Every structure is written in structure tokens, then in C-alpha cells.
Amino acid sequence: MVSRDVTAEETALRAREDLVASVSHELRTPLTSIIGYLELALDDDRLEPSTREQLEIAERNAIRLRELVADILAVSAASRHGVGFALQPAPADLEAIVRAAVTSVAPRAAAQGIEIDASAVRSCPTVVDAHRLRQVVDNLLSNAVKYNRRGGRVTVTVDREEDTVVLRVADDGPGISPSEQGRIFERFFRADAVRNSTVHGSGLGLAISRDIARAHGGDITVATQPGRGSVFTVRLPHKEGAASWSSMS
Ligand code: ADP
Numbered sequence: 001m002v003s004r005d006v007t008a009e010e011t012a013l014r015a016r017e018d019l020v021a022s023v024s025h026e027l028r029t030p031l032t033s034i035i036g037y038l039e040l041a042l043d044d045d046r047l048e049p050s051t052r053e054q055l056e057i058a059e060r061n062a063i064r065l066r067e068l069v070a071d072i073l074a075v076s077a078a079s080r081h082g083v084g085f086a087l088q089p090a091p092a093d094l095e096a097i098v099r100a101a102v103t104s105v106a107p108r109a110a111a112q113g114i115e116i117d118a119s120a121v122r123s124c125p126t127v128v129d130a131h132r133l134r135q136v137v138d139n140l141l142s143n144a145v146k147y148n149r150r151g152g153r154v155t156v157t158v159d160r161e162e163d164t165v166v167l168r169v170a171d172d173g174p175g176i177s178p179s180e181q182g183r184i185f186e187r188f189f190r191a192d193a194v195r196n197s198t199v200h201g202s203g204l205g206l207a208i209s210r211d212i213a214r215a216h217g218g219d220i221t222v223a224t225q226p227g228r229g230s231v232f233t234v235r236l237p238h239k240e241g242a243a244s245w246s247s248m249s
Contacts, residue, residue, distance in 0.1 A: 148173035
């Protein structure tokens with residue numbers, strides 16, 4: 001048996017995470033102000049079209065930066081608290097969460113000629129942190145669209161399998177190479193194929209999604225074949241207590 005003192009490494013890791021968290025936090029306030037003023041400026045009807053276009057580009061990028069900061073804060077919070085996210089579970093229907101996420105990604109999908117099939121999403125009342133779960137669905141759907149080819153197809157399903165709630169997001173895009181499949185849930189990991197492409201990302205979405213699924217007592221897995229697409233499956237333990245909710249909604 002070999003034992004090794006890893007206190008120094010642990011301390012360094014913790015210090016780095018603290019730094020990242022406080023820098024991200026400090027970035028949030030000025031970013032909110034930048035986005036607010038850009039919105040105000042864009043409200044002006046007298047803007048020249050070229051000025052409007054430049055402001056819109058600035059706004060798009062500021063919003064991307066805000067999303068990145070939010071992602072970094074989420075992962076550092078999860079790793080500092082060890083147990084993951086502080087969830088706020090409440091009765092919710094997974095169908096409603098998924099349908100709202102599909103509606104929000106629809107314009108981006110349409111722009112790439114991608115069809116999203118949500119016809120097999122059925123009502124699934126359970127107890128989850130709806131806000132966090134929406135983040136998971138948003139991330140899986142947005143990946144299925146952004147890494148897909150033009151004219152691709154995305155299928156999303158929600159089902160009950162005994163005591164488990166199963167959400168699947170499948171695409172017929174490029175898939176992920178066998179050597180990289182094991183790494184896509186790592187923080188900041190992006191596959192070689194996308195790293196130098198024009199498809200933006202932080203490599204944090206799947207790490208956050210997995211943290212959220214695990215915080216719910218579930219998990220997320222991927223089945224993929226290069227050239228034949230990917231299927232991401234989220235399994236969560238089904239929790240009763242949603243009957244009155246479902247009859248209300
Ligand atoms: P991001 O999308 O910000 O890069 P993610 O953590 O969401 O970060 O994904 C990590 C990596 O996994 C992506 O950079 C991409 O290489 C790969 N990936 C994720 N979803 C898909 C998908 N549906 N099809 C192909 N590759 C994917």
C-alpha cells in the first residue's frame with residue numbers, strides 16, 4: 001500500500017477555485033451594466049442600421065460572456081460545496097420543462113434547418129428543481145442543435161421506467177470519437193473537432209448538467225458513434241408528491 005500527502009495539491013486546487021469564483025463574481029456586476037446600457041441604446045429608433053448592427057454584435061457577445069460567467073460560478077459553487085448544488089425541489093411536470101426548452105431553442109434550430117421532434121414527450125409529474133433541470137435540458141438541446149449538421153434531426157423524449165424518470169435527447173449529428181467519449185463530462189473539455197471551429201462553447205455545460213443530475217440522485221450518460229449521432233440520457237429517481245400539482249396545471 002502506498003500513501004501520499006495531497007494537502008498541498010488540495011489547497012492549491014481550492015485556492016484556484018476561490019480565485020475563479022471571485023473573479024467571475026466581480027465580472028458579473030459590470031457585465032450586467034454593459035448589457036443594460038446596450039439594451040437601452042438599441043431601444044433608440046433613430047439608430048443608423050450599421051450602428052445598430054454593431055451594438056447588436058456587442059450585445060450578443062456580452063450575453064455570451066454573461067453565460068460563461070454564470071457557468072463558471074455554477075461549477076465552482078458545486079465543487080466548493082462538495083455535495084453539488086443546493087437544490088430547491090418542488091412538484092413539477094418534466095413535460096412542461098422540456099416543452100419550454102424546445103420552444104426556446106426552436107429559432108436556432110430553424111435557422112440551421114434542424115427539426116426537433118418532441119412528439120413522444122409525455123406528462124411526467126415528479127419532484128425536481130425545475131430551474132436547474134431546465135438548465136440541463138437547455139444544454140442538451142442546444143448541443144444537439146449546435147453540433148449538428150444542417151438539416152439534421154433532434155428527438156427528445158420523456159418517459160417513466162418504473163421508479164425512474166428518463167429524459168433522452170438524441171441527434172443524428174457527427175457523434176463523438178471513442179477516445180473522447182469518456183471526457184466530455186469533464187470541465188472545460190471540448191472535442192478536437194469543435195475546438196477550432198466557429199461553434200462556441202465553454203466546455204462546462206455537460207459538467208454542470210451532470211452535477212445537477214447527480215444532485216437529484218440521478219445521472220447522465222451518452223451513447224454515441226462517430227458519424228451516427230449521439231443520445232444523451234438523463235435518469236432521475238421518480239418522486240411522488242406531484243399528484244395535486246398535475247391536476248392543477
Ligand atoms: P460546450 O458545448 O460549451 O463546448 P459541453 O460541456 O456542453 O460544452 O460539451 C462538451 C463537448 O462535448 C463539446 O465541446 C463537444 O465537443 C461535445 N458534444 C457535446 N454534445 C455533443 C453532441 N450532441 N454532438 C457532438 N458533440 C457533442
